[in-house]
Amino acid sequence: MIKDKLADHLKTSLKKIDVTEKEINLDHPQNPRFGDFTTNISLRLGKKLGKKPLEIANQIVSHFTKNQAIEKVEIVKPGFINFWLSDKYLTSILTNSAISKFDFPSHHLGSNKKIMIEFAHPNTHKLFHIGHLRNISIGESLVRIFEAVENKVIRSNYQGEVGLHIAKCLWYIKYKISEKELTEIRKKSLQERMSFLGKAYAKGQVAYDEDEKAKKEIIEINGMIYKQSGDVLRLWKETVKWSFDYFAEIYKRVYSKFDRLYPESEFARRGVEIANLAEKKGILKRSQGALVFDGKLYGLDTRVFINSLGYPTYEGKELALAEKEFSEFGELDKCIHVVTPEQTSFFKVTFKVEELLDEKKYKNKQYHLAYEWVKLKKLGKMSSRMGNIVAADWLIDQAKEKILKKFNCGTDTAEKIAIAAVKYSFLKNGVFSQIAFDFDESISLEGNSGPYLQYTYVRCGSVLKKAGQADVRLTNAGGLQLEREERDLLRILVNFSEVVQESAKKLSPNLVANYLFDVAQTFNLFYQKHKILDVKEPIKNIRLLLTKATAEVIKEGLYLLGIKTVEKM
RNA sequence: GCCCCCAUAGCUCAACGGACAGAGCGAUUCCCUUCUAAGGAAUAGAUAUCAGUUCAAUUCUGAUUGGGGGUACCA
Numbered sequence: 001m002i003k004d005k006l007a008d009h010l011k012t013s014l015k016k017i018d019v020t021e022k023e024i025n026l027d028h029p030q031n032p033r034f035g036d037f038t039t040n041i042s043l044r045l046g047k048k049l050g051k052k053p054l055e056i057a058n059q060i061v062s063h064f065t066k067n068q069a070i071e072k073v074e075i076v077k078p079g080f081i082n083f084w085l086s087d088k089y090l091t092s093i094l095t096n097s098a099i100s101k102f103d104f105p106s107h108h109l110g111s112n113k114k115i116m117i118e119f120a121h122p123n124t125h126k127l128f129h130i131g132h133l134r135n136i137s138i139g140e141s142l143v144r145i146f147e148a149v150e151n152k153v154i155r156s157n158y159q160g161e162v163g164l165h166i167a168k169c170l171w172y173i174k175y176k177i178s179e180k181e182l183t184e185i186r187k188k189s190l191q192e193r194m195s196f197l198g199k200a201y202a203k204g205q206v207a208y209d210e211d212e213k214a215k216k217e218i219i220e221i222n223g224m225i226y227k228q229s230g231d232v233l234r235l236w237k238e239t240v241k242w243s244f245d246y247f248a249e250i251y252k253r254v255y256s257k258f259d260r261l262y263p264e265s266e267f268a269r270r271g272v273e274i275a276n277l278a279e280k281k282g283i284l285k286r287s288q289g290a291l292v293f294d295g296k297l298y299g300l301d302t303r304v305f306i307n308s309l310g311y312p313t314y315e316g317k318e319l320a321l322a323e324k325e326f327s328e329f330g331e332l333d334k335c336i337h338v339v340t341p342e343q344t345s346f347f348k349v350t351f352k353v354e355e356l357l358d359e360k361k362y363k364n365k366q367y368h369l370a371y372e373w374v375k376l377k378k379l380g381k382m383s384s385r386m387g388n389i390v391a392a393d394w395l396i397d398q399a400k401e402k403i404l405k406k407f408n409c410g411t412d413t414a415e416k417i418a419i420a421a422v423k424y425s426f427l428k429n430g431v432f433s434q435i436a437f438d439f440d441e442s443i444s445l446e447g448n449s450g451p452y453l454q455y456t457y458v459r460c461g462s463v464l465k466k467a468g469q470a471d472v473r474l475t476n477a478g479g480l481q482l483e484r485e486e487r488d489l490l491r492i493l494v495n496f497s498e499v500v501q502e503s504a505k506k507l508s509p510n511l512v513a514n515y516l517f518d519v520a521q522t523f524n525l526f527y528q529k530h531k532i533l534d535v536k537e538p539i540k541n542i543r544l545l546l547t548k549a550t551a552e553v554i555k556e557g558l559y560l561l562g563i564k565t566v567e568k569m
Numbered sequence: 570g571c572c573c574c575c576a577u578a579g580c581u582c583a584a585c586g587g588a589c590a591g592a593g594c595g596a597u598u599c600c601c602u603u604c605u606a607a608g609g610a611a612u613a614g615a616u617a618u619c620a621g622u623u624c625a626a627u628u629c630u631g632a633u634u635g636g637g638g639g640u641a642c643c644a
Contacts, residue, residue, distance in 0.1 A: 040586090344639070428582075434637070
């Protein structure tokens with residue numbers, strides 16, 4: 001990358017004034033008035049060398065070796081040094097990116113590192129809501145971004161089909177729904193069956209809180225599921241399958257897939273075994289009939305791994321899950337858990353216990369990516385109990401309907417645009433900020449939205465199609481004076497691989513999203529101001545190359561976000 | 570009580586310690602006999618409060634206020 005080369009040049013210049021620096025800050029200034037790259041190195045050195053920053057800057061620049069890529073170097077006010085890339089260099093880059101070769105540098109983990117990303121993890125018997133949708137959008141995008149920077153990525157998904165919430169749901173069906181009614185429900189669509197389960201859960205929850213007898217029965221059912229015996233087991237298996245089928249449909253719909261789906265029930269027994277082993281090693285201890293980890297020693301919370309009934313808690317099962325995750329695919333370099341921040345305490349504790357069990361295997365390998373909630377703008381936090389859940393598939397359907405009503409396009413295209421609208425509305429935000437979900441904004445087709453990017457791609461395609469393949473040649477346009485809009489676009493396009501690398505480092509798909517928006521905006525202004533086809537050569541060719549590069553960057557970038565492009569809108 | 574996270578324009582969000590804090594939506598006003606107007610241009614509009622560190626603070630530190638989450642047998 002040009003950035004690294006520039007940094008090397010600067011280091012050489014510094015050596016000539018007897019300064020050795022390991023790292024040189026090189027940034028893209030916010031304002032294009034300050035060039036393509038800027039460094040604050042002389043400001044930083046000011047105090048160290050006891051000289052005025054401006055003076056240092058002058059010395060650095062006087063020793064700076066000229067090269068073709070850099071057109072101009074400037075020293076400004078307190079001591080910034082700004083660099084301008086030459087049109088010649090920019091256009092040469094253009095011809096590279098316009099032939100669809102993206103040179104993503106490998107991630108800091110190093111190429112061919114093995115990373116597991118664990119995401120989605122919905123619980124059965126509940127709706128897959130927009131919180132899960134944000135999760136799966138982030139997870140899927142991270143997978144693709146990590147792959148782009150040359151890591152080996154394993155996609156895993158831990159689906160909960162055991163636990164009290166499921167017992168509550170089954171309790172309602174067992175005691176309040178007749179066999180006849182159930183037969184009717186079985187005939188209904190998957191969607192309807194799922195919404196039935198949702199309602200059953202809400203009813204069971206109320207009964208658990210208000211009715212002592214029901215509470216006892218629910219706990220009993222919970223035990224049956226853990227022991228995998230008793231008369232609810234058939235009902236449990238049947239309804240679990242409904243859920244898994246329903247999830248599979250959603251995964252497919254949002255273009256996700258998993259190398260491994262871990263069902264929670266698989267880890268109960270082994271979880272107990274590992275917890276007992278941990279007790280022998282003195283990592284866990286007995287307390288009030290339960291097996292707990294005393295976190296005080298490490299400044300952590302105390303958490304239960306096996307409850308007083310002998311059942312493993314979520315913590316207990318996590319130990320078995322980790323064991324499996326870290327062995328099934330060989331050694332992992334990193335395991336990233338995409339989970340909301342309410343589980344921060346849980347992860348800190350389980351990570352610590354795992355580390356105490358096997359330091360070599362787990363230490364510094366586990367990471368909790370605490371992406372934030374999706375809250376409803378008006379109603380606040382979603383909760384199954386309150387019945388204010390926005391289901392993922394419902395939301396996508398709404399977007400699709402809106403598109404079909406407003407535009408003349410096929411249902412396949414409408415589906416791709418709907419997915420783009422909804423996913424992008426989540427991905428454009430930073431993962432660590434809460435989203436105030438707004439229905440209209442989430443299915444927005446204009447402005448900073450997925451469809452806007454798709455539209456820009458289609459626009460590019462339309463121009464290129466009209467031009468015909470023969471016109472898009474990779475000629476050398478050296479010496480050509482670029483228009484301002486052309487240069488602005490080019491400057492942004494050349495940053496693509498840098499942005500992708502940054503987004504991998506920071507686990508932040510939103511960097512890619514906002515970058516693409518920037519690309520699209522800049523292209524659209526260029527498009528508005530300049531004719532592409534109806535101009536003379538070689539200008540026409542340069543503009544076509546710009547158009548092609550824009551299309552390719554948008555397509556690749558959208559792929560990294562888990563969004564498809566369409567050919568016509 | 571204790572611990573963690575957050576606070577930027579009317580709304581929703583950006584901004585590696587840097588140079589006049591960027592967008593989108595909404596509002597007002599323009600631009601389709603033209604390569605797709607799901608587009609473009611223009612105007613108005615913001616760093617919660619108080620200290621500190623720094624050549625430079627939305628960014629770091631400490632308080633204050635206001636939100637969110639967690640804090641042993643749920644997941």
